[in-house]
Amino acid sequence: MKKLIGKVALVTGSGRKEGIGAVVAARLAEEGAAVVVTDIDSTFPEFPQYKVGVSEELAEVAATINDKGGRALPLFADVTDPTSVERLVREAIGEFGRVDILVNNAGASPGPAPLAQFTLAAWEKTLAVNLTGTFLCCREVVPSMIDGGGGKIINISSRAARNGALWMHAYSASKAGVLGLTKSMALELAPFKICVNALCPGDIQTELKQWGLEMEAGVKGITVEALKEEIARVTPLGCLGQPADVAAAVLFFASPDSDYLTGEVINISGGFGLGNATGHLGF
């Protein structure tokens, strides 16, 4: 029995074919939800090496879902721009009548650097996308959820929120902010039957992760393959995760199976961080 028949989901940052957002959108559509797939339609001019903006791919993500019998609407929006977010939600509701499930997946980490070289522009851009974008999308969608008698908000945070991440100062801070926002919204929105939960993925194999791995391998003077082996060695389940692993957890939080959970955070990291990485007894 499909779990989301009759529901409407909006997944931000879902325009990259191999990204977590696109896989999440496809998974929710498989379970019967109509989905709005949305992404930004431009690059970050101040960070030319950083890949965002997926004009052609967004249409393909929607077409793939529609070809498989699902219902997907592609809409461009910049989650950092309140006017753009307002239009996104208005058009989504215009097409599907309401939004029951919001997945705040859009994320970015331009300009990672040692603290002394960390630019204010990189700091502000990262907080704008990851934290302000999540806030703006929630603020815009929640009235429709209240009118509809409830809803599910799933915020994609990161392991970096809890553990920090080398050179990723703004990213770690913004994703930690997402956890605080998740909990304060969970408190306020519980009386309206709106559940707000978060996920903290670890190493999930996407294009963004590949970019991070290449950068890290370059700094360490090793190959990406050697770095992946090192990560697998310190991950109890022995491998990197896949977008489908995140999508499965999003589905759980989006479905009635989690109706009595709010303000929760789940790691999706293959057990990374359990015990200690050296494997000694450690008690």
Ligand code: NAD
């Ligand atoms: P991704 O780069 O494929 O996905 C992020 C998407 O957000 C991109 O499609 C990008 O265009 C979009 N985006 C960026 N700025 C935007 C803006 N202003 N408005 C709208 N969309 C915007 O990377 P991914 O690995 O699929 O990551 C998805 C989410 O998961 C992100 O929030 C990321 O921080 C988080 N995450 C990923 C990993 C991992 O290992 N891949 C680990 C922890 C957390």
